[in-house]
Amino acid sequence: MSTLLQSDSLEEITSIEDLEALKRDGLDSLYPGKTKVLVGMSSCGRAAGADDVYDVLSDELDGAENAIVGQTGCLGFCDREPLVEVVEPNGQSIIYEEVTEDTAERLADAITRGDLPEGGVLAGRLHHEARSHDYDVPLFDEVPFYAPQERVVLGNSGLIDPEDLGEYVARDGFFALEEVLSSYTPEEVIDEVKDSNLRGRGGGGFPTGQKWEFLAGNEADEKYLICNADEGDPGAYMDRTLLESDPYSVIEGMIIAGYATGATHGYMYVRAEYPLAIDHLQNAIETLRSVGLLGDDILGSGYGFDLEIKKGAGAFVCGEETALMASIESERGMPRPRPPFPPQSGLWGKPTNINNVETWANVPQIVLEGADWFADIGTDQSGGTKVFSVTGDVRNTGLVEVPLGTELETVVFDIGGGTTGGDFKAVQTGGPSGGVIPEEYGDTPIDYDTLSELGSMMGSGGMIVIDESTCMVDQSRFFLDFCVDESCGKCPPCRYGTKKTLQILERITNGEGEAEDIEELRSLGDTMGEASLCGLGQTAPNPVMSTLDYFEQEYWAHIEDEECPAGDCELGGGAHANTYKILHDECVGCHQCAKACPVDAISGEQGEVHEIDPEACIGCGQCVEACPLDIIEVRGGEA
Amino acid sequence: MASLDSIRQSIHESDADVGGDDAEIIPADADVEDVCDEEVDTVRSLIEPFPDDKEGVIPALQEVQGEYGYLPRFSMQLIADKAGTSMAHVYGTASFYSQFYLEPRGEHTIKVCTGTACHVKGADEISEEFCDELDVELEEVTDDGQFTVSHVRCIGACSLAPAVMVGDNVHGNVTEEKVPDVIEEYRGDDA
Numbered sequence A: 001m002s003t004l005l006q007s008d009s010l011e012e013i014t015s016i017e018d019l020e021a022l023k024r025d026g027l028d029s030l031y032p033g034k035t036k037v038l039v040g041m042s043s044c045g046r047a048a049g050a051d052d053v054y055d056v057l058s059d060e061l062d063g064a065e066n067a068i069v070g071q072t073g074c075l076g077f078c079d080r081e082p083l084v085e086v087v088e089p090n091g092q093s094i095i096y097e098e099v100t101e102d103t104a105e106r107l108a109d110a111i112t113r114g115d116l117p118e119g120g121v122l123a124g125r126l127h128h129e130a131r132s133h134d135y136d137v138p139l140f141d142e143v144p145f146y147a148p149q150e151r152v153v154l155g156n157s158g159l160i161d162p163e164d165l166g167e168y169v170a171r172d173g174f175f176a177l178e179e180v181l182s183s184y185t186p187e188e189v190i191d192e193v194k195d196s197n198l199r200g201r202g203g204g205g206f207p208t209g210q211k212w213e214f215l216a217g218n219e220a221d222e223k224y225l226i227c228n229a230d231e232g233d234p235g236a237y238m239d240r241t242l243l244e245s246d247p248y249s250v251i252e253g254m255i256i257a258g259y260a261t262g263a264t265h266g267y268m269y270v271r272a273e274y275p276l277a278i279d280h281l282q283n284a285i286e287t288l289r290s291v292g293l294l295g296d297d298i299l300g301s302g303y304g305f306d307l308e309i310k311k312g313a314g315a316f317v318c319g320e321e322t323a324l325m326a327s328i329e330s331e332r333g334m335p336r337p338r339p340p341f342p343p344q345s346g347l348w349g350k351p352t353n354i355n356n357v358e359t360w361a362n363v364p365q366i367v368l369e370g371a372d373w374f375a376d377i378g379t380d381q382s383g384g385t386k387v388f389s390v391t392g393d394v395r396n397t398g399l400v401e402v403p404l405g406t407e408l409e410t411v412v413f414d415i416g417g418g419t420t421g422g423d424f425k426a427v428q429t430g431g432p433s434g435g436v437i438p439e440e441y442g443d444t445p446i447d448y449d450t451l452s453e454l455g456s457m458m459g460s461g462g463m464i465v466i467d468e469s470t471c472m473v474d475q476s477r478f479f480l481d482f483c484v485d486e487s488c489g490k491c492p493p494c495r496y497g498t499k500k501t502l503q504i505l506e507r508i509t510n511g512e513g514e515a516e517d518i519e520e521l522r523s524l525g526d527t528m529g530e531a532s533l534c535g536l537g538q539t540a541p542n543p544v545m546s547t548l549d550y551f552e553q554e555y556w557a558h559i560e561d562e563e564c565p566a567g568d569c570e571l572g573g574g575a576h577a578n579t580y581k582i583l584h585d586e587c588v589g590c591h592q593c594a595k596a597c598p599v600d601a602i603s604g605e606q607g608e609v610h611e612i613d614p615e616a617c618i619g620c621g622q623c624v625e626a627c628p629l630d631i632i633e634v635r636g637g638e639a
Numbered sequence B: 001m002a003s004l005d006s007i008r009q010s011i012h013e014s015d016a017d018v019g020g021d022d023a024e025i026i027p028a029d030a031d032v033e034d035v036c037d038e039e040v041d042t043v044r045s046l047i048e049p050f051p052d053d054k055e056g057v058i059p060a061l062q063e064v065q066g067e068y069g070y071l072p073r074f075s076m077q078l079i080a081d082k083a084g085t086s087m088a089h090v091y092g093t094a095s096f097y098s099q100f101y102l103e104p105r106g107e108h109t110i111k112v113c114t115g116t117a118c119h120v121k122g123a124d125e126i127s128e129e130f131c132d133e134l135d136v137e138l139e140e141v142t143d144d145g146q147f148t149v150s151h152v153r154c155i156g157a158c159s160l161a162p163a164v165m166v167g168d169n170v171h172g173n174v175t176e177e178k179v180p181d182v183i184e185e186y187r188g189d190d191a
């Protein structure tokens, strides 16, 4: 689907002049002097129907003199997909949301007439050299969803065609590599990364420059780099989106690290459930080989690096670095004790450095803009931004990139638009290894250390907003169920501890809990945390421990009153404060509320007056949200 | 702190078999000698491109499963021969990873995401609806051999939860009402 450039038609790139020539071509492709219609075609976009929208637009605009259709990646506002951006020749653009085949057809008509429709607009944007906007639409950085964000890692996502090397180079891609190869010593690269305060985005937050230094310091005939794209947190999709939307930036980061550390071969370990990411990576690797940016003697420097993809085989524990390496070696993906650490003895026993996708993608920007610039964006302890996938009971779900140090509330309320149903209760971060941060700590600045102090962790970037209709015991049960499935079974504390913990949680959510259970959960958690071999087992108790810390009364309500205060888990108990009522006189029977209700508490055929069954209702408030006429009343309680 | 022994004791014996053990029973499927030459040649050519050592095992397993939908026993024997390793190693590897199936599957596996975002948005109901509509249990094959319903932990479409993956296609915002449409999209289609 690549527009102008094809890998086999590209010239070899051996000098900065070649790179500059490709940049000019890339700019022509990005801004072709006519209207450019960009369809967001990451997995989310496709799942929402972007393929059909793309087909309609290309058919309708086929042969049009004044417009051309192209693909791009993720714009971040994933729940408004399919997103289509129309960039006019002067650089001003309008982004349309929730585009259907019908609206795409109308859009194409309008474009042919040299016109742009007013409905369905998400925002406007200024591209390239444009400085002002003729249309009366809010601009990208004025929309509440985008205003607090800073797109460093996602700078190219939703802008360039991820399959087009020229468009990446047009955004200064590979100029960082050129600069490094032509004017930095390996030590200077490492110093730059250390000064930037970049910390690993895979969850642990280890300083990246320091890791590279370990690897550089170990002599060997072969050293390896690995990109960890196993993205195991079941509710996080930053890495997938980044690989789909801007694969070249990740690869450029790896080549720069290769030069800095003396590694010459890299692996990208990608989850098999991410076919589009694998596709785009494969295309990128082949294109780079064909132009000589992967292989021997890159840009005439004498330094050579090559890269291959390994598909994961579906085990969460393979996100752990030693298990991941075992998996690349086609062994069962089980962790092994450290030391030796990978920089001493890693893949095939050779020195190895492993970083997360997002960590790699930051590297070219640090070189281009400087370590100080990067360090200034974040906090004193951690430089730069972090990408989060914000999901759950929140109005705007999507990929969000904010400077480290941004308050949690900014993400939940300003960007996320607040909760969908009931009141904001907590944010879950770090997935199955993390915990919850309750509403009263909403002003916490997001950083590795602040989140750990509160008993959660940064994790890889999943952020699940929880409102009062979610049962915390059930939430813990969900994560423990996950850990029981995913424990590799190698060490007993994890294998038995996760099972035992799950059994207790199941008992409690079934109303069969006992007073001793609370103590037992805590003690099991301590044992697992201390005695497990790898991070999976060590952190598996976190969801339980942190909900016990902040919501212990919910556990007691299940045990002593046999009631679920949130009215959510098996126990039900419907102790929610509000009652919901549809104003019968005004109901038009659109059926939207019934579709939204998660527990099928609303009856009524299309076109007939609908009714809520108060017994079944769990008070989540989804129906209020869904009703286009706003005729569902909330009564009583604390509303 | 709970001692490990007390943890062990309090687990029912039958429950204590969470992965990790080598002592699994190898399914009694056909051996290489019992399969026709054509099948053997097919598998040989599928696994041909991968390295002749242990590194090639997982990629070869992935390739064979891509073709057969599961891993017939004889194919694992061929992979072990090529990689110069034992059947026990290949089988141990295959059984460790949730991606590999040792029994035949439906032509299309409907993977219902039960990751956190989808769980919160009612993935369990969607999964049940697929099973009811197809009249199968989870991980079973429908009578016509077309479908298997299965679970997966996050397919990276969390903002469109609940999400379902069939082949390489992701379906977002799936509701119980949409379930029959998703099934129809693949029925009779032998891709």
Ligand SMILES: Cc1cc2nc3c(=O)[nH]c(=O)nc-3n(C[C@H](O)[C@H](O)[C@H](O)COP(=O)(O)O)c2cc1C
Pocket: A199, A200, A201, A202, A203, A204, A205, A206, A208, A228, A229, A230, A231, A232, A233, A316, A317, A318, A319, A320, A321, A322, A354, A355, A356, A357, A359, A460, A534, A535, A536
């Ligand atoms: C159970 C477990 C799962 C993990 N999953 C991932 C993952 O999906 N992605 C990731 O980048 N790191 C994951 N990690 C962390 C890695 O072991 C490793 O620390 C990380 O890839 C290092 O990269 P970074 O320094 O750039 O963060 C996981 C760790 C554990 C213990």
Ligand code: SF4
Pocket: A317, A334, A335, A486, A487, A488, A489, A490, A491, A492, A494, A495, A532, A533, A534, A535, A536, A537, A538
């Ligand atoms: S802690 Fe759990 S996942 Fe990690 S090695 Fe032990 S059993 Fe395996």
Ligand code: SF4
Pocket: A580, A593, A596, A597, A598, A599, A600, A601, A602, A612, A613, A616, A617, A618, A619, A620, A621, A622, A623, A624
């Ligand atoms: S009727 Fe359904 S959607 Fe409305 S509040 Fe009750 S449970 Fe939620």
Ligand code: FES
Pocket: A040, A042, A043, A044, A045, A073, A074, A075, A076, A077, A078, A079, A081, A083, A241, A398, A399
């Ligand atoms: S906007 Fe589509 S993947 Fe994010």
Ligand code: FES
Pocket: A234, A235, A236, A237, B113, B114, B115, B116, B117, B118, B119, B153, B154, B155, B156, B157, B158, B159, B161, B162, B163
């Ligand atoms: S949790 Fe279902 S797609 Fe991520």
